[in-house]
Amino acid sequence: MAEKLNIKEFLDKDEQKDLLRFLTAGSVDDGKSTLIGRLLFDSKKIYEDQLDALERDSKRMGNAGEHIDYALLLDGLKAEREQGITIDVAYRYFSTNNRKFIIADTPGHEQYTRNMITGGSTANLAIILVDARTGVITQTRRHSYLVSLLGIKHIVLAVNKMDLIGFDRERFNEIVKEYTDFITPLGIEDVTCIPLSALDGDNVVEKSDRTSWYEGPSLLDYLETVPIDRDRNMTDFRYPVQYVLRPNLDFRGFSGKVASGIVRKGDEVMALPSGKKSHVKSIVSCNGEVDYAFPPQCVTITLEDEIDVSRGEMLVHPGNLPLTDRNFEAMLVWMDEEKMDISKQYFIKHTTNTTRARIDKVKYKVNVNTMETLPADGLSLNEIGNVIITTGKELFFDAYPKNKNTGAFILIDPITNNTSAVGMIIDRVNAAEMNIEENFATLDLPALGIGAEHFEAIEKVCRELEKQGIPVKCITEKK
Numbered sequence: 001m002a003e004k005l006n007i008k009e010f011l012d013k014d015e016q017k018d019l020l021r022f023l024t025a026g027s028v029d030d031g032k033s034t035l036i037g038r039l040l041f042d043s044k045k046i047y048e049d050q051l052d053a054l055e056r057d058s059k060r061m062g063n064a065g066e067h068i069d070y071a072l073l074l075d076g077l078k079a080e081r082e083q084g085i086t087i088d089v090a091y092r093y094f095s096t097n098n099r100k101f102i103i104a105d106t107p108g109h110e111q112y113t114r115n116m117i118t119g120g121s122t123a124n125l126a127i128i129l130v131d132a133r134t135g136v137i138t139q140t141r142r143h144s145y146l147v148s149l150l151g152i153k154h155i156v157l158a159v160n161k162m163d164l165i166g167f168d169r170e171r172f173n174e175i176v177k178e179y180t181d182f183i184t185p186l187g188i189e190d191v192t193c194i195p196l197s198a199l200d201g202d203n204v205v206e207k208s209d210r211t212s213w214y215e216g217p218s219l220l221d222y223l224e225t226v227p228i229d230r231d232r233n234m235t236d237f238r239y240p241v242q243y244v245l246r247p248n249l250d251f252r253g254f255s256g257k258v259a260s261g262i263v264r265k266g267d268e269v270m271a272l273p274s275g276k277k278s279h280v281k282s283i284v285s286c287n288g289e290v291d292y293a294f295p296p297q298c299v300t301i302t303l304e305d306e307i308d309v310s311r312g313e314m315l316v317h318p319g320n321l322p323l324t325d326r327n328f329e330a331m332l333v334w335m336d337e338e339k340m341d342i343s344k345q346y347f348i349k350h351t352t353n354t355t356r357a358r359i360d361k362v363k364y365k366v367n368v369n370t371m372e373t374l375p376a377d378g379l380s381l382n383e384i385g386n387v388i389i390t391t392g393k394e395l396f397f398d399a400y401p402k403n404k405n406t407g408a409f410i411l412i413d414p415i416t417n418n419t420s421a422v423g424m425i426i427d428r429v430n431a432a433e434m435n436i437e438e439n440f441a442t443l444d445l446p447a448l449g450i451g452a453e454h455f456e457a458i459e460k461v462c463r464e465l466e467k468q469g470i471p472v473k474c475i476t477e478k479k
Contacts, residue, residue: 017095020228023104023120025147026129027139031160033090035129035198036103039220040094042205091119098224113368113382114335116146117422121408124228125154127219132161132168132195135175141182142368148186149331149384149424151404153231155183155191156222162211163197169213190226194219232295233403237261237269238322238396239315240351240406245300253284253300254309259351259405260398261317263301264292270318271309272396277318278305295405312353314396322396322406325428329363331400332387334379336413336420342378346420348391350409356392357411363387379421388429400424 024032090105104119120126126147130140147155157179165171176193183191194203195211196219202208205220217225242256263269267280283293284300293299301315309315316322334340340359348357365376365385379385400407411421450458455474462474 017098017100018228019100019102020125020223020226021102021104021123022125022127022223023106023116023123023152024127024129025106025116025120025143026158026160027131027137030129030131031198032127032129033105035127035158035160035196035204035219036092036105038198038201038204039103040092042201042220096220096224101223113146113384114333116143117150117333117335120147120150120152121422123150123152124231125156125223125226126152127156127158129158129160130175130179132159132165132171132175135171136178136182138369140179141371144179144183144186144188145366145368145371148188149333151401151424153188153190154226154228155188156219157191157193158219159193159195160198162195162202163200167195167202167210169211172214192216192222192226194222233260233405234262234294235260236320236322236398236403237263237267237315237317238351238398238403238406239263239269239301240353240396241309241311241313241315242352244310251302252306253282253302254315255298255300256352257298258293258295260295260403261320262292262294263315263317268318269301269303269315270321271307272314272316272322272324273394274308274313276305276307278303278307280304312351314351316396322398322403323428324394324396326391326394327360327388327429328395328397329386329388329426329429330409330423331426332359332379332385332411332421332423334381334383334385334421336418337381338413338416338418338420339380340378340420345414347412347414348389348395348409349412350395350397351406353393353395355395358390359387360390361388386426387423389423397425399427 024036026032092103092105094101094103104123106116106119126143128140128143128147130136144155157176159172159175162168162172172193172195179193180191194216195214196203196208198204202210203214203218205218207218207221208214216222238259238261239254240256240259241254243254245251245253245255263280263283265280265283268277269280270277281302281304283290284302285293285297290299293301303309314322340362342359342362345356345358347354362376362378363386364373365379365383366373368384373386376383376385396406398406407425409423409425410419411423412418413420459474
């Protein structure tokens with residue numbers, strides 16, 4: 001009986017652990033996969049059969065010396081093992097007594113930028129590796145820029161291969177200063193620098209005697225204790241409705257995931273876009289009724305009044321509204337092999353909303369290696385740019401730095417169904433300031449011989465087409 005109780009206590013405690021998602025990034029041969037492999041090995045998170053296979057694979061790949069090739073735990077693709085590089089994003093899960101972890105090992109090559117964006121889209125923290133011999137290089141700056149673009153709030157600068165420079169303190173301090181000077185303008189406040197050797201395990205799980213001058217935590221200690229509860233937006237309540245749940249005649253609820261903020265029973269809420277208000281009657285989770293809900297919980301909310309709410313609409317607090325518009329400025333990461341076609345209409349997927357969208361203008365693209373902005377008329381695979389987008393119907397959004405869940409979107413190619421791009425909203429744009437007349441189909445009514453008595457009806461049709469994302473401009477005056 002006592003044993004059963006202990007198991008239940010263990011499971012209850014395990015369930016209450018919070019989850020940290022983090023990615024690793026660095027240039028070729030900085031040791032990302034080796035670091036994660038070492039982290040798993042030293043924290044005793046590798047099963048015996050995995051360890052046996054790892055030792056066999058290490059010998060087969062020509063590493064028959066004193067070191068196991070820990071990178072093989074993550075580089076599973078044949079091409080990755082043959083070339084000794086990471087191509088695809090590898091995810092690994094492990095837990096300690098204090099926290100659960102999901103690791104995304106992302107590739108360092110510039111041609112795999114989209115893979116890194118995918119791996120980092122849900123991360124709370126990024127580990128940027130640098131080689132102690134080469135220090136901060138172009139790839140380091142590129143990865144740090146991408147991390148800041150994704151809104152990741154915590155960075156660990158892992159200065160790896162310290163064993164190859166004799167654990168030189170002065171060299172470590174030089175790298176830290178250079179990186180700090182670079183990262184400060186990007187607005188990431190929480191940066192922790194750790195000297196380590198992934199191959200030998202120094203400062204990975206346990207503090208190393210070979211860096212007696214280093215007073216900070218080991219990598220695992222830091223990962224276990226870094227506070228992430230404040231990373232979520234708990235202020236602005238946003239509840240995109242995913243599904244209207246009606247199992248019987250007596251129950252009608254709105255199911256979805258709390259994107260941000262907190263909602264409680266009795267709260268007054270407003271449905272967008274209708275603007276109709278009601279009060280929360282009940283909040284139902286998988287464990288039954290609860291008094292409140294917060295992100296990232298999936299719940300069903302019932303209201304006191306019968307108001308019309310459907311998928312793609314949003315419940316918010318009346319005194320705290322998101323931006324509502326069809327025009328906005330965003331940073332776009334192009335992920336399709338096919339180059340951007342500015343004349344094509346795409347599908348935009350934003351929260352639970354899907355509608356048509358067009359790219360009205362590419363203001364500039366960013367050279368991710370130098371962070372220089374360049375003029376552009378489109379984007380190609382892995383390129384990043386600032387664009388203006390118009391959607392077929394109004395979206396309810398916040399700026400991405402303020403609220404990641406309501407500030408992110410994807411563009412989908414309507415023909416191939418490929419994900420063409422991922423985007424981060426900056427702010428809305430006044431349509432009158434967009435200067436995109438060349439994108440409008442023009443109807444010169446007098447030139448077409450249409451009488452003035454029909455102008456009002458035709459203009460009304462044009463406005464309806466515009467709402468559907470089909471740009472039409474009516475000219476009613478003679479030239």
